[in-house]
Amino acid sequence: MTSKIMKAGAEIEEITPKNSQFLYGYPYVMRMSEGAHDPLTCTALYLDNGARQVMFITHDILYLNKAQVASIRSGISAATGIPAGNILVSVTHTHSAPTPFDVVISRNDSVVPHYDEAYMEFVVAQSVAAGVKAVGNAREAEIGFVMGDATGLGTNRHDPAGPKDMEVPTMLVRGLDKKYICAMMVVCMHPTVLHEDSRLCSADFPHYTRELLRKELLGAGCPVAYFTGTSGDQSPRHVTRGNNFSEAQRLGEIVASSIIAKAADGVVFDRSLDIAVLSRQLDLPRRNMPSVEWAVANRDRAKAHFEALKADPTADKRETRTAEVDWFGSEEALLLATLGANNELEDVYASCLPAEIQVVKVGDHLWAAWPGEVFVEFGLSLKQAFRNVSLIGYANGDLQGYVVTREAVEKRYYESGNSFFDVSAGYLMLEATEKLIERLF
Numbered sequence: 001m002t003s004k005i006m007k008a009g010a011e012i013e014e015i016t017p018k019n020s021q022f023l024y025g026y027p028y029v030m031r032m033s034e035g036a037h038d039p040l041t042c043t044a045l046y047l048d049n050g051a052r053q054v055m056f057i058t059h060d061i062l063y064l065n066k067a068q069v070a071s072i073r074s075g076i077s078a079a080t081g082i083p084a085g086n087i088l089v090s091v092t093h094t095h096s097a098p099t100p101f102d103v104v105i106s107r108n109d110s111v112v113p114h115y116d117e118a119y120m121e122f123v124v125a126q127s128v129a130a131g132v133k134a135v136g137n138a139r140e141a142e143i144g145f146v147m148g149d150a151t152g153l154g155t156n157r158h159d160p161a162g163p164k165d166m167e168v169p170t171m172l173v174r175g176l177d178k179k180y181i182c183a184m185m186v187v188c189m190h191p192t193v194l195h196e197d198s199r200l201c202s203a204d205f206p207h208y209t210r211e212l213l214r215k216e217l218l219g220a221g222c223p224v225a226y227f228t229g230t231s232g233d234q235s236p237r238h239v240t241r242g243n244n245f246s247e248a249q250r251l252g253e254i255v256a257s258s259i260i261a262k263a264a265d266g267v268v269f270d271r272s273l274d275i276a277v278l279s280r281q282l283d284l285p286r287r288n289m290p291s292v293e294w295a296v297a298n299r300d301r302a303k304a305h306f307e308a309l310k311a312d313p314t315a316d317k318r319e320t321r322t323a324e325v326d327w328f329g330s331e332e333a334l335l336l337a338t339l340g341a342n343n344e345l346e347d348v349y350a351s352c353l354p355a356e357i358q359v360v361k362v363g364d365h366l367w368a369a370w371p372g373e374v375f376v377e378f379g380l381s382l383k384q385a386f387r388n389v390s391l392i393g394y395a396n397g398d399l400q401g402y403v404v405t406r407e408a409v410e411k412r413y414y415e416s417g418n419s420f421f422d423v424s425a426g427y428l429m430l431e432a433t434e435k436l437i438e439r440l441f
Helices: 065-079 117-137 206-216 245-264 292-311 316-341 346-352 374-387 406-410 423-440
Strands: 007-014 041-048 053-057 087-092 139-149 169-174 180-187 224-228 275-283 355-362 365-369 389-392
Touching: 007 117, 007 139, 007 169, 041 117, 041 180, 041 224, 053 224, 053 275, 053 355, 065 087, 065 117, 065 346, 087 365, 117 316, 139 180, 139 245, 169 245, 180 206, 180 245, 180 389, 206 224, 206 245, 275 423, 292 316, 316 365, 355 423, 365 423, 374 389, 374 423, 389 406
Parallel strands: 053 087, 180 224, 365 389
Antiparallel strands: 007 041, 041 053, 139 169, 169 180, 275 355, 355 365
């Protein structure tokens, strides 16, 4: 279908809590917020080429479940007429934001409270408001693309020399007056510079990425739609010099600086681009949970290894941290083994399935959206098969766990221990995504 002149609109709504909230993301720590270092936000980007509409929405929170996503989509669709299936909803996955819902793997964590339902209703309402306002302020626009470079932001969390994706595909949207409407990017890295000792709400390093982009390229107040990509096994752990805001700023500005430099080299903008959206629902295969006996032995092994490193003054702090996270994962694996043995996981599967695979095409550029914390290898495989494609994780509802590789299972990485689905799930999602992209072209 021939495209017409593009229209675009964007909006930011704040989702910073107005009261003290439990900050979710680090187990076994009572972490109530004592304020906000930077505002938690929801950002919506709307595109309309006269033939089709699409909306991208991202939030500074750890997860959103399928029910919350459905409420956001239905609210925006009812108010604007955008098809609900043409709205991509995701998160930055900051670990310094309130609990989004009752995450199953935290049932054995006595310090994690029931999520604040009123707060999450507020998040949904603000998300709908951002989407509706983005449509309302849409104007004629042009779009350009640059490829940023996040080298130095982090590495593979299991092996610093292991698979990683440092590309930062970025869509720049501006009005015909050359004033920017929005920048949208995908970064494949956990935003976890800040750890459990921080008691302030924060977007972590993405906040500083957005701020520097506004200061040196986009203009004050310009919306920046920051999406987290395939970061399931990606972490800044091996490059950080500390777990504080100055370090978050250093890393966040690496991403922004690369985009600013690429934009300075020249960007080709286009006013007429095709838009297409396809999706598919998948009933993923469930995982055969390990026996409780195996899970107990695995937990004891992981905890002993962590305690030994913790007691060793010569141990590398990063290795100790990795061992601690492995212990956390082993506790979660034991919980899943217990719940599986007692047939208590049906509500989890009902809340997650079917899993939605969504692909959005704008011009020659593609965004695939998957639920779950996706290992980087899947995004790299997709890039090998197709040009100008990036994979967004944590999208359109959560899987309450990781989408892991066969290697992760074989090497007993902790992410495979708290996955709810069989290791074949990621490969089935990859196959479905490739078929959707083939249909789009």
